[in-house]
Amino acid sequence: MIGRNGFRHGVHPPERKELTSAVPIRRMPFPDEVVLPVRQHTGKPARIIVRRGERVERGDTLALADGFISSPVHASASGTVADIDWWPHPDGTSALAIRIAVDRYSPQVPRPRLVPAWNGLAPAEVVRAVQEAGVVGLGGAAFPTHVKLAPPKDQPVELILVNGAECEPYLTTDHRIMVEYPQRVHFGIRIMMHALGVQRAVIGVEKNKPDAIERLRETKPADLDVSVLPLRVKYPQGAEKMLIRSVLGREVPSGKLPSSVGVVVQNAGSVACLAEVFETGLPLVERIVTVTGEGVRRPANLIVPVGTKVGDAIRYCGGLTEDAAEIVFGGPMMGISQATLDTPIVKGTTGVLVLTRAQVPSRRVYPCIHCGRCLDACPVFLNPALLGQLARKGRYREMEAAHLADCMLCASCSYVCPSNIPLAQLFQAAKVGLRRQKASAA
Amino acid sequence: MKKTTPAADFARGLWRENPVLIQMLGLCPTLAVTNTVANSIAMSLATLFVLVASSFLVSSVKRLVPNQVRISTYVLIIATFVTIADLSLEALVPTIHKALGAFVPLIVVNCIILGRQEAFASRNPVGRSVLDALGMGIGFTLTLLLMGGIREVLGNGSLLGFRLFGPRYEPWIIMILPPGGFLTLGFILLTYAWWRGRAAAAARTRELAARTRAPAAAAARAKAVS
Amino acid sequence: MTTPLQVAAAPHLKGEMTTPRIMWGAVGSLVPVVAAATWFFGPSALLVVGSSTLGAVTTERLLGPPGALGDGSAMITGMLLGLTLPAGIPLWMAFLGSVFGIALGKVIFGGLGFNVFNPALLGRAFLQASFPVAITTWPGRPESWAALRGDNFAFPFASPQPDVITEATPLGLRKFEGADTPLWDLVTGSTGGSLGETAGIVILLCGAYLAARNYLNWRTPVSLLATTAVLSGALHLLDAARYPPPLFMLFSGGLLLGAVFMATDPVTSPVTNRGRWIFGAGIAALVVVIRVWGGLPEGVMYAILLMNALVPFINRATQPRVFGTRLAQAAT
Amino acid sequence: MSELFWILLSAMVINNFTLTLFLGLCPFMGVSSRVATGLRMGAANIFVLVLTSISAWVLNTYVLADAPYLRLISFIVVIASLVQIVEMTIKKVSPTLFRELGIYLPLITTNCAILGLAIFQTSRGYGFLQGFAFALGAGLGLTLALVLMASIREQTELADVPAIARGTALVLIIAGSLSLAFMGFAGLLSAG
Amino acid sequence: MSPGSVHGPGAPAPPDEPRTPAWRLLATLGSGGALAGLLLVVVYQLTLPRIEAHKAEALQQAIEEVLHDPARFDTLYLNAGQLTRELPAGADPRALERVYLGYDDAETPVGFAITAAEPGFQDVIRLIFGFDPKTGALLGMKVLETKETPGLGDKIEKDSAFVSQFTGVAAPLQGVKKGAGKGKPGEVDLITGATISSRTVVRAINRALERWRPALAAYRERRP
Numbered sequence A: 001m002i003g004r005n006g007f008r009h010g011v012h013p014p015e016r017k018e019l020t021s022a023v024p025i026r027r028m029p030f031p032d033e034v035v036l037p038v039r040q041h042t043g044k045p046a047r048i049i050v051r052r053g054e055r056v057e058r059g060d061t062l063a064l065a066d067g068f069i070s071s072p073v074h075a076s077a078s079g080t081v082a083d084i085d086w087w088p089h090p091d092g093t094s095a096l097a098i099r100i101a102v103d104r105y106s107p108q109v110p111r112p113r114l115v116p117a118w119n120g121l122a123p124a125e126v127v128r129a130v131q132e133a134g135v136v137g138l139g140g141a142a143f144p145t146h147v148k149l150a151p152p153k154d155q156p157v158e159l160i161l162v163n164g165a166e167c168e169p170y171l172t173t174d175h176r177i178m179v180e181y182p183q184r185v186h187f188g189i190r191i192m193m194h195a196l197g198v199q200r201a202v203i204g205v206e207k208n209k210p211d212a213i214e215r216l217r218e219t220k221p222a223d224l225d226v227s228v229l230p231l232r233v234k235y236p237q238g239a240e241k242m243l244i245r246s247v248l249g250r251e252v253p254s255g256k257l258p259s260s261v262g263v264v265v266q267n268a269g270s271v272a273c274l275a276e277v278f279e280t281g282l283p284l285v286e287r288i289v290t291v292t293g294e295g296v297r298r299p300a301n302l303i304v305p306v307g308t309k310v311g312d313a314i315r316y317c318g319g320l321t322e323d324a325a326e327i328v329f330g331g332p333m334m335g336i337s338q339a340t341l342d343t344p345i346v347k348g349t350t351g352v353l354v355l356t357r358a359q360v361p362s363r364r365v366y367p368c369i370h371c372g373r374c375l376d377a378c379p380v381f382l383n384p385a386l387l388g389q390l391a392r393k394g395r396y397r398e399m400e401a402a403h404l405a406d407c408m409l410c411a412s413c414s415y416v417c418p419s420n421i422p423l424a425q426l427f428q429a430a431k432v433g434l435r436r437q438k439a440s441a442a
Numbered sequence B: 001m002k003k004t005t006p007a008a009d010f011a012r013g014l015w016r017e018n019p020v021l022i023q024m025l026g027l028c029p030t031l032a033v034t035n036t037v038a039n040s041i042a043m044s045l046a047t048l049f050v051l052v053a054s055s056f057l058v059s060s061v062k063r064l065v066p067n068q069v070r071i072s073t074y075v076l077i078i079a080t081f082v083t084i085a086d087l088s089l090e091a092l093v094p095t096i097h098k099a100l101g102a103f104v105p106l107i108v109v110n111c112i113i114l115g116r117q118e119a120f121a122s123r124n125p126v127g128r129s130v131l132d133a134l135g136m137g138i139g140f141t142l143t144l145l146l147m148g149g150i151r152e153v154l155g156n157g158s159l160l161g162f163r164l165f166g167p168r169y170e171p172w173i174i175m176i177l178p179p180g181g182f183l184t185l186g187f188i189l190l191t192y193a194w195w196r197g198r199a200a201a202a203a204r205t206r207e208l209a210a211r212t213r214a215p216a217a218a219a220a221r222a223k224a225v226s
Numbered sequence C: 001m002t003t004p005l006q007v008a009a010a011p012h013l014k015g016e017m018t019t020p021r022i023m024w025g026a027v028g029s030l031v032p033v034v035a036a037a038t039w040f041f042g043p044s045a046l047l048v049v050g051s052s053t054l055g056a057v058t059t060e061r062l063l064g065p066p067g068a069l070g071d072g073s074a075m076i077t078g079m080l081l082g083l084t085l086p087a088g089i090p091l092w093m094a095f096l097g098s099v100f101g102i103a104l105g106k107v108i109f110g111g112l113g114f115n116v117f118n119p120a121l122l123g124r125a126f127l128q129a130s131f132p133v134a135i136t137t138w139p140g141r142p143e144s145w146a147a148l149r150g151d152n153f154a155f156p157f158a159s160p161q162p163d164v165i166t167e168a169t170p171l172g173l174r175k176f177e178g179a180d181t182p183l184w185d186l187v188t189g190s191t192g193g194s195l196g197e198t199a200g201i202v203i204l205l206c207g208a209y210l211a212a213r214n215y216l217n218w219r220t221p222v223s224l225l226a227t228t229a230v231l232s233g234a235l236h237l238l239d240a241a242r243y244p245p246p247l248f249m250l251f252s253g254g255l256l257l258g259a260v261f262m263a264t265d266p267v268t269s270p271v272t273n274r275g276r277w278i279f280g281a282g283i284a285a286l287v288v289v290i291r292v293w294g295g296l297p298e299g300v301m302y303a304i305l306l307m308n309a310l311v312p313f314i315n316r317a318t319q320p321r322v323f324g325t326r327l328a329q330a331a332t
Numbered sequence D: 001m002s003e004l005f006w007i008l009l010s011a012m013v014i015n016n017f018t019l020t021l022f023l024g025l026c027p028f029m030g031v032s033s034r035v036a037t038g039l040r041m042g043a044a045n046i047f048v049l050v051l052t053s054i055s056a057w058v059l060n061t062y063v064l065a066d067a068p069y070l071r072l073i074s075f076i077v078v079i080a081s082l083v084q085i086v087e088m089t090i091k092k093v094s095p096t097l098f099r100e101l102g103i104y105l106p107l108i109t110t111n112c113a114i115l116g117l118a119i120f121q122t123s124r125g126y127g128f129l130q131g132f133a134f135a136l137g138a139g140l141g142l143t144l145a146l147v148l149m150a151s152i153r154e155q156t157e158l159a160d161v162p163a164i165a166r167g168t169a170l171v172l173i174i175a176g177s178l179s180l181a182f183m184g185f186a187g188l189l190s191a192g
Numbered sequence E: 001m002s003p004g005s006v007h008g009p010g011a012p013a014p015p016d017e018p019r020t021p022a023w024r025l026l027a028t029l030g031s032g033g034a035l036a037g038l039l040l041v042v043v044y045q046l047t048l049p050r051i052e053a054h055k056a057e058a059l060q061q062a063i064e065e066v067l068h069d070p071a072r073f074d075t076l077y078l079n080a081g082q083l084t085r086e087l088p089a090g091a092d093p094r095a096l097e098r099v100y101l102g103y104d105d106a107e108t109p110v111g112f113a114i115t116a117a118e119p120g121f122q123d124v125i126r127l128i129f130g131f132d133p134k135t136g137a138l139l140g141m142k143v144l145e146t147k148e149t150p151g152l153g154d155k156i157e158k159d160s161a162f163v164s165q166f167t168g169v170a171a172p173l174q175g176v177k178k179g180a181g182k183g184k185p186g187e188v189d190l191i192t193g194a195t196i197s198s199r200t201v202v203r204a205i206n207r208a209l210e211r212w213r214p215a216l217a218a219y220r221e222r223r224p
């Protein structure tokens, strides 16, 4: 049943993973201040329950989930709530955030076991515990994990697919997790299987991480039906629809979720995180990020408290080089560049990439020459050339008819476009524009 | 309809509401028969005749014609005059009649003629209707002459049959072929739009100059624009 | 840490290929073709190609968007137009053709990327309709390589002096006199014709280079050449006396130049790969129809222009099937 | 057979009504901005052209032999009335078809492609079958031109056409280019 | 431009005259039609002589040219495969094909003038040619109607060197590339750059002769 068809199209950007792929994960000292936006997940922002001046311990709840598709925010360090105000958000906007002045000499010991031990919990209880622990997907989109663990009844899940592709260049977070904590990955799978009542799991890993594949295979518990599947190195192998196509040979129908083909996809780091939460009893208060790029002096894979300002993380990595020019949250293909060093690293931040001036030349945009390269790159078979021209003219309705909704903004098209047309950017703007148009029409 | 002066009735069709260049009516004859100036003249005179005669008649009998058969009556009137023009051309200038081919009878369906009856002659007194028809007809004539002039000069090196550039001139045959018709009219429209764009820019600059009350500076700017 | 941070949209890495590189790459690979033309036709070839290139570049500079020359596309237009002309054509005609092609074939649509018709071929079609005699006068080969072929320096707007010796093209010979040209002559280029049509081997090599560098999409020429071979082969099998053999079809006239350099113009060919197969096949079919049953001996230019007009249609008809929609359709 | 085929081919591509004979330019300029509309307009045109050819043949053969001066008037009147009758019939019989094609019928009635067809057919002395081939070819050619133009216009809507060229000027230049391209069909089937 | 804006069906009717009796509508159209008809008849009658004269003159000129100024000519109609000088009873002359037979001053027939048409480069080329069945040679050729390209195809009409070849050449004709002739009878040099048009002329004549030959031959035999 498992096919190795791979997905069609996609691109091959230079990988540049060697900067950090062999650097062991290291814990960064607590910074002086952490900034915790209430919006670190897909869904409704969390509801704040603390006040300025209040003292909090590491792991305390600062904001509660507001509904099912929402996730709480916990203090990632002990200290006092210094302020609650708008603060630069990694997505380029501002968001309400809780700033905590970290106790300088605190041992940062959490309260004992805020998350219950997992064995003995009924599946529904696991789901609740996961939500209360604030666990969200760490693969980028930050979708609340507990929602995936409670799929609609009419779409039974048959398979858990662990996404260890890490197809973005430069990033090595998942790679290092799979190499250093493979047991955690398996333990996380066990928890998910229990919650979902599923017997089978597949871990998909791009072939450029042979050590991860080997470690995962070595450590596989005998009682767990888990297989590790090496995948072709191609961007965006990690996009869940592509991954499902590569692993199962199935296409997730347009506009549908993976559960419609009986699959739950979870990032390898998220799975490990799930395990960690139940192991330590501490909610999601820290994550692993790759701080990398030619613009950082000592690239590294770091464990950082959620809310660490990017400047602090970079300083810990030796600071910026002379010619550093752009700081990107995420990978170079989909990441968002930051205007300030004060932006906090949040739960969904997979990496911090610093590019140099030579790497980000100002690019002149030429008109589309209909070369068709973008069509050959688009993994979901859209016509980015047409969409781009429609976007330039603001014809969003026609873009909708041309399946704008299926665009996952992977930027493969922008990557190959010889005319430097910012296609993915145009599509993102069009999605927003379309939503606005519809809202004002309604 | 707003009251206008007789001069305005006449002038309207010449330029501001030129039937071809502005209203885009009567394109078929404009393109089909303008490969020489002589053909253009014959065609536009025939059209002018039909237009003026029909306008005169339609305007004269407008009270007698019930609304329901209005159009049919107009068509009848126009078709009659066109047949007259056709027969007369055939009798008087058979070579040109042959060159114009089917386009003389096709004046019947020329959008300009029926359009003027509907839009003007059926609602206005005889005098004004005739003036309007004359204006439109002459506007049509001027356009056809322009087209015919450009096409004959470039396409044959002659004007009204007279060689302009001597025997060594290499004619651009395309101009008297069908693509040349489209291209010439397209080119005229382009030139017109370009000229209008410049005029508008100049007007804006003048306005700006008046408003800022800095004549010297604005004049310099106007110079830079033009 | 005072470095000013740059904010840009994703992706923050970009592929190597840029539009000017593609265009200049095409310019570069036209150079050997021009050289071959000069080898065959003497200095007239350089003059004609130079004049049409000058016309294209000047027009683009004067009418096009600022800085448009840097992308190199006007240069290609000019060179290709020159290569489709006979060696003896007056230089003013070559110049005028480029002016027309760029002004009304490209600039008016908004410049690079927006034009519907191939500007070089539109310029040539304009010349052919304007000066049908001059453009079908194939001057013969004088004894000296350095001699001009025909009246290149005819005064602007004046007719060329009639050339003393003319020769026929292989296609003209075939169509009007039923005479065949030996294949070897076709391949080595020792026949009459437009500047760029006799250098078949050079064109194929340049095309292979462009395809290898991914500057052009190989599907169009492959489809075009294969369809031509199949269609003319079928006709030849039916009646070998009436219909020429496939190799003659491939190596005569402007087919190779058109297939490698003109049908592959990205701007005026379909954007989808399936569309490119159709486009190439359509051109081939029209070429065969015009060459075999039409009034003109050669039909590559008209075939490409006609298929250019169909490109919006082909694009529409060959939209890729969006990921995940087959299932959705099956369900509904 | 081959003569009929040549008549059809000639009217369709060699002497295309729109692109080389300049007939029916108003719908060509006015109704060619959308492919779907162009197709319907073309279909309606084919229908009316065939109807026209038949009525012109009947009139010429049985009615007008002795009164050529009434030709124009009777063509106009008969075509207009026929189209009107057909329109009403369609409206009654098939409202869907009426929505698709019917609304174009009155627009076509008095355009010069229709009358031109009748006149050409008369002056060339075509018989019934020849007239039918002629009308079919003319209609197909008209549709071809209309649809090509519409698809190109839809494309140029996405282009950065300079302000001075927007609208009719560009359409005329495109038509000129199409007309130039159609010259490739000249002499088709007559070289042998 | 708004479609329908200038044509009747789309135009909004002025709101006056809400109801007009049907007889008035009919009367208006009827009287209009009658008046129009009357006017046309008058104009037709006035112009008819001149138009007919033009036509006759044009025909006469063409026949004189291709038969080299015959003293007079007869129109012969083809009826049931036979050429007849007199119209068969009840036949409509417009429906019959015809040729013209010219006579010299001595009332000896000089040859037939025959019209022919074939599709050329652009459109149908119509021409008339003179043919002498006794010698089997052409007497002359004149193009009546052509839409061939000015400067190229129209040489079949304007190039006197081409046109003059059709005087005295033996039928059937054979078109040859200029200078490629082998001196055989019936060879006609085609026009460089207008091969198709000139070859169409040759083909039109050959085909017309092929078609007419039996009838012409039969007619000669029956002559007194």
Ligand SMILES: Cc1cc2nc3c(=O)[nH]c(=O)nc-3n(C[C@H](O)[C@H](O)[C@H](O)COP(=O)(O)O)c2cc1C
Binding pocket: A136, A137, A138, A139, A140, A141, A142, A143, A163, A164, A165, A166, A167, A168, A236, A237, A238, A239, A240, A241, A265, A266, A267, A268, A270, A271, A334, A408, A409, A410
């Ligand atoms: C273009 C694109 C590429 C992606 N690549 C990866 C990847 O390499 N690894 C990964 O874990 N998730 C990737 N994702 C996110 C996955 O689609 C999916 O959301 C994620 O694996 C779900 O796991 P999570 O909820 O634990 O984050 C990608 C998404 C997109 C749109």
Ligand SMILES: Cc1cc2nc3c(=O)[nH]c(=O)nc-3n(C[C@H](O)[C@H](O)[C@H](O)COP(=O)(O)O)c2cc1C
Binding pocket: A364, C018, C020, C021, C024, C025, C027, C028, C069, C070, C071
């Ligand atoms: C023969 C030749 C001539 C060139 N001339 C120019 C030129 O005049 N202007 C230009 O921008 N690029 C020219 N190039 C291309 C440049 O070397 C380079 O590929 C291109 O400018 C890259 O553009 P980018 O920096 O915008 O990516 C030429 C290339 C070749 C092979």
Ligand SMILES: Cc1cc2nc3c(=O)[nH]c(=O)nc-3n(C[C@H](O)[C@H](O)[C@H](O)COP(=O)(O)O)c2cc1C
Binding pocket: C128, C129, C130, C132, C136, C172, C176, C295, C296, C297, D183, E121, E122, E148, E149, E150, E152, E153, E154, E191, E192, E193, E194, E195, E196, E197, E198
């Ligand atoms: C715009 C244009 C118009 C043409 N018009 C004619 C024409 O009217 N008659 C004709 O026989 N060939 C015409 N041709 C075709 C060629 O001139 C001619 O058939 C071809 O060049 C053969 O040349 P040759 O006669 O020297 O062998 C035309 C070609 C073009 C491009």
Ligand SMILES: Cc1cc2nc3c(=O)[nH]c(=O)nc-3n(C[C@H](O)[C@H](O)[C@H](O)CO)c2cc1C
Binding pocket: C022, C023, C026, C073, C074, C076, C077, C078, C080, C106, C111, C112, C113, C114, C115, C117, C118, C119, C120, C121, C210, C215, C216, C261, C262, C263, C264, C265, C266, C267, C268
């Ligand atoms: C492979 C290739 C082929 C091209 N062929 C042509 C051509 O045939 N004619 C032309 O005018 N431009 C050609 N161009 C240049 C450019 O695409 C063309 O000028 C655009 O049509 C202008 O918008 C070509 C470019 C490339 C890369």
Ligand code: SF4
Binding pocket: A139, A140, A165, A166, A167, A168, A169, A171, A236, A238, A239, A331, A334, A350
């Ligand atoms: S795109 Fe980046 S974040 Fe997403 S899965 Fe691939 S590597 Fe991970």
Ligand code: SF4
Binding pocket: A377, A378, A379, A380, A381, A382, A384, A406, A407, A408, A409, A410, A411, A412, A413, A414, A423, A424, A427
């Ligand atoms: S960004 Fe959208 S359109 Fe572009 S390649 Fe990715 S999915 Fe396709």
Ligand code: SF4
Binding pocket: A367, A368, A369, A370, A371, A372, A373, A374, A375, A384, A385, A388, A413, A416, A417, A418, A419, A420, A421, A423, C271
């Ligand atoms: S890659 Fe860029 S230039 Fe090529 S077709 Fe796509 S958008 Fe156009």
Ligand code: SF4
Binding pocket: B111, D026, D027, D028, D030, D031, D106, D107, D108, D111, E002, E003, E004, E005, E006, E007
């Ligand atoms: S029907 Fe009349 S108004 Fe409408 S497009 Fe045709 S000609 Fe113009």
Ligand code: FES
Binding pocket: B025, B026, B027, B028, B029, B109, B110, B111, D022, D023, D024, D025, D026, D027, D111, D112, D113
């Ligand atoms: S003038 Fe021909 S359709 Fe209007």
